[in-house]
Amino acid sequence: MPRWAWSLVIPATAVLVLAFVLPLSLLFASSFFAEGSFTWASYTDFLSSSASRRAYFRTVRIATLVTLAAIALGYPAAYAISRITMRWRVVLIALVILPLMTNPVARTFSWLVILGREGLINNLLTALGAQSVRLLYTEGAMIVGLLHLFIPLMMLPLISAFENIPQDVVPAAQSLGASQAQIFVRVLIPLTIEGLTIGATLVFTGCVTAYVTPAILGGSRRLMLSTLLHQRASTMLDWSGATVVAVVMFATTLVAITIIRRVFGVFRSPLGLS
Amino acid sequence: MKEARFPRVMLVVLMVFLLAPFLIILIASFGDNASLRFPPQGFTLQWFRDALDQRMFVRGFYLSVQVAVVSTLLALLLGVPLAYATSRYNFTGKRLIQVVATLPVIVPELVLGLALLRYLIVATNLPLRPSLILGHTTLLIPYTVRITLASLSNLPYDIEQAAISLGATRLETFFKVVLPNIRDGVLTSFVLAFILSFNNVPVSLFLTGIGVATLPIQMLLYMEYNFDPSIAALSTLLILFSTLVVFITERLLGISRAFK
């Protein structure tokens, strides 16, 4: 590469190092030091705190449920979209992208209106003569909110995956005698597993790291890792506590990515062979 | 193949699930009651006026726009050259830099926000506004780089060599030949980056202070103590705005392609 071309690379790299790599490395490192000496103390504190443990398991639990729901709803829907003629498909894809481009506070707020004491669902229930139910500040509310937030991230890679299936593959399988179910298992799933992996990764890690939805729909009663982090940092000014949560959050996303890869990799070929 | 019914049904369910909340919030923002309820009673535009009048929202809006514009421009100024160098050349550390340039997407934004708070603001005393801009820019660089790279890969290098053989300098080649042909990609990344910055919460959450709060943060603060339709009205306005942006850019640039 010619000498002058380094001027194209250096500015971006400098910013990334100074405003990203460095602060994160320092943050990560700081979680292992208390008063100048290496220690696991902050981590043991995290593990021993029941609030932290509860938040952690709640986070993993909710993320898993949302991801499964996203697959259950998103996979068939993406398949349907990929079969629609181009003109309408473009409109539908734009509609799927729309929530991603919308303010997350606004998006989550709409669930307050739906799930609140005087919201859509409760008013419907009272109109039918039933009791009003407390839906807000429950795990269910967070699950619905997160699903609403992240399902587009499952849809887009899946739609792309379905579109990339070669035109004549399904008719070819049919001509060879495959039934609907067999086509689904032996053709569609292996060919879309890549998109499914990407979607699942995005949804799961999104749920682990999202803040707005757990904050608004879960409140301080049902903490997830993200709201716990914020609470430690802003309300309690517990830097080291917050940092540990941050590291745990990051580590969880990395582990999740690996596990998802592994699990879905099994389905690459219906017989588990690669 | 006969179109199976199940996927279509799920598609309808999905679309309703995705879009109904927007409709609901739209309707709720016209309600008459002081406290938010659905279905709303009455019809008034009062809440829209309210939302637009609130000083904290207006200030938050301006800050959000300011930060979004500056961060997006910076992300482009930094990202496009990097994308160009990555696409056309090989250099030591290229793989490493490519990895670093995509990392901000993987790291939880909340974690980055905390790190920036501790080490940019608290440790080095950098004022809030520049920190905010720096933080947003870092988040946006992966997007501007990736989209520009995609555009560049569609422009064969020998077109630039043709321009050079005809007498153009490097700079002339970039502005007269490369840029016109990656224009769509650059514009798409501009729109995408702007929206990502405008809507960002996790990073802005930490990089906030007295008198310096982006619109989403202001909305969160307001919601801590208030539960009235003015937030609904504001949300409606923001949703309408996003809808407009998405459809215009889809028409002009085919933004859905950027997500493939």
Next chain:
Amino acid sequence: MAFLALQDVTIGYQQHTPIVDGLNLAIDEGELVSFLGPSGCGKTTTLRGIAGFVHLMRGSLTIAGSNYTTTPANKRNIGVVFQSYALFPHLSVFENVAFGLRLRRVNNTELRRRVAEALDMVGLSGFETRLPGQLSGGQQQRVAMARAVVIEPQLLLLDEPLSNLDAKLRIELRVQLRRVQKRLGVTSVYVTHDQEEALALSDRIVVMNAGSIEQLGTPEHVYQQPETLFVAQFMGFANQFAGTVVDVSDGIAYVDTPQGRGHTRASRGVCAGAEVVVAFRPTAAELVTAPADVPDSTLTIPGQILLRTFQGEDVNYLVKTPLGEFDVSVASNRTPLTEHADVMVCLAKERCIAYVH
């Protein structure tokens, strides 16, 4: 004095594995010289070195007496036609052709005149407002040509400009290209892997292999007197067998093989006792069924027909012999031979060449 001179030119992307090593070449003004060879032989790399797109690791480049070794690519005034045409997708045909002129700040009236002239020369007058995306492959190629010549370059470089076109179009455009080149008298270097194209277009041919020159000569010379086995194979000497030289004199070798002895032409370096490979074209052999019909003083090899393929004007026979399988082409109006028939492959001495193994 040569117009274009390459001296000891070495080009490569990595220090110790140059693609072109110690190349020496002199091209006269107005000549069209072809670089002919297989992929990877260095012909395109040499072309790019002349254009200035890659640095010369060693050696020098002289054009019209001036040293261009370190001159930047955009200051060499060399026209380049790329294999993919490399037209600017966002500019019209007119603006594509005018690009170089605009950079040279040519005034508007003069610019229009020259662009019109260039488009006329390639037969595309009237296409000014079209975009490259609206043109066929052949039309794009012609625009690329017009764009390269309109700047009145001192040198024209063409990198396999016709290989993306179908056969018929290739021949048509080949003629047109040569006409334009001759009319302008511009010194040109043409890179191709197509032997037929090189023969038809060039004043001289440079056959390249693995980064160096195997042979340099006129088309007739290279075709009839290939100097190395590589060049021979490239120019269509598809058949070969091994033998030992008994005696050489006056460029004729007497070669001994397990199937018989005979005379062949001898290439350079062939001497008595040498192990050689004898090569000949499919059209060079005669197939004879009766021993009595074997012509005098030919190298004769017995064999059997494996496969007969009708090709229109010729018939192709795949003949199995103890010395190998041979491809023999015979005019189709001769008596046809059946598969499994026994034949004698007869080679006259002028039709085959022996090369040192």
